[in-house]
Amino acid sequence: MASLMAGEQGTGLHVAIIMDGNGRWATRRGLPRVAGHRAGVAAVRRVVERALDAGIGRLTLYAFSSDNWRRPASEVQSIFWLLRAFLRLEAERLRQRSVRLRVIGRRDRLTQPALRAIEKAESVTADGSRLQLYVAIDYSSRDAITRAAAAVTENLLNRRPASADLLGSLLAHTLAANGGEVDLLIRTGGEKRLSDFLLWESAYAELLFVDCMWPDFSGSDLDAALEEFSRRQRRFGALPNPRENHVPVATHG
Ligand code: FPP
Numbered sequence: 103m104a105s106l107m108a109g110e111q112g113t114g115l116h117v118a119i120i121m122d123g124n125g126r127w128a129t130r131r132g133l134p135r136v137a138g139h140r141a142g143v144a145a146v147r148r149v150v151e152r153a154l155d156a157g158i159g160r161l162t163l164y165a166f167s168s169d170n171w172r173r174p175a176s177e178v179q180s181i182f183w184l185l186r187a188f189l190r191l192e193a194e195r196l197r198q199r200s201v202r203l204r205v206i207g208r209r210d211r212l213t214q215p216a217l218r219a220i221e222k223a224e225s226v227t228a229d230g231s232r233l234q235l236y237v238a239i240d241y242s243s244r245d246a247i248t249r250a251a252a253a254v255t256e257n258l259l260n261r262r263p264a265s266a267d268l269l270g271s272l273l274a275h276t277l278a279a280n281g282g283e284v285d286l287l288i289r290t291g292g293e294k295r296l297s298d299f300l301l302w303e304s305a306y307a308e309l310l311f312v313d314c315m316w317p318d319f320s321g322s323d324l325d326a327a328l329e330e331f332s333r334r335q336r337r338f339g340a341l342p343n344p345r346e347n348h349v350p351v352a353t354h355g
Pocket of ligand 1: 126291
């Protein structure tokens with residue numbers, strides 16, 4: 103498992119999680135949906151702890167998609183209240199564990215209190231080096247790619263020197279800012295779709311869809327996911343290497 107945990111970029115395995123199923127978890131118990139989100143935060147704490155124990159280098163959690171604005175205002179408010187509470191209450195604990203937290207996604211539509219909580223948590227944890235924790239808020243992968251492409255266009259219109267692979271390098275920059283290539287993408291809640299999450303970064307990710315609702319996802323479920331990942335043969339379009347599980351160089355095809 104040790105070599106697998108290094109990930110493809112040598113900066114630690116990158117695990118990304120679509121935390122789905124909070125609402126159904128609550129509804130099945132006769133509880134309001136917000137109770138599912140609250141239980142979802144507890145699952146986030148458990149999974150971060152286990153990610154540290156397991157030696158995962160990068161963990162990206164999909165907390166609020168740009169399409170989630172379409173939910174009732176009361177649910178949106180509850181999710182942001184929980185997010186702010188998490189950032190406020192957990193930042194110090196994360197710092198002590200050498201976890202660096204960063205938020206990815208748009209910031210121009212967030213409230214001032216949410217922005218302040220994000221900036222504070224990012225600055226408190228800025229020196230963390232054991233685990234890079236990315237929380238996606240108001241995140242849309244298409245939007246991130248479109249913005250990178252728009253930056254290229256602006257560059258060209260302004261007749262700044264442009265190299266042929268400027269788009270590639272801008273997208274690579276977007277990638278780097280978001281934790282880079284995903285090695286393992288997990289979605290809980292039984293649905294099998296990507297929902298506009300890290301589309302570019304997951305080009306060669308191993309995908310794992312599990313039926314468990316997010317609030318029930320435990321440290322041992324993460325262990326089981328890593329076990330499953332270790333059994334996958336990653337080829338990146340090349341032919342299987344009879345002696346190695348991993349093909350070292352990513353080629354396309
Ligand atoms: C998806 O379940 C979950 C969300 C849209 C919100 C996720 C938010 C949290 C777990 C809380 C905060 C996160 C962090 C990082 C502290 P759903 O509501 O779509 O569930 P359903 O498909 O059963 O309706």
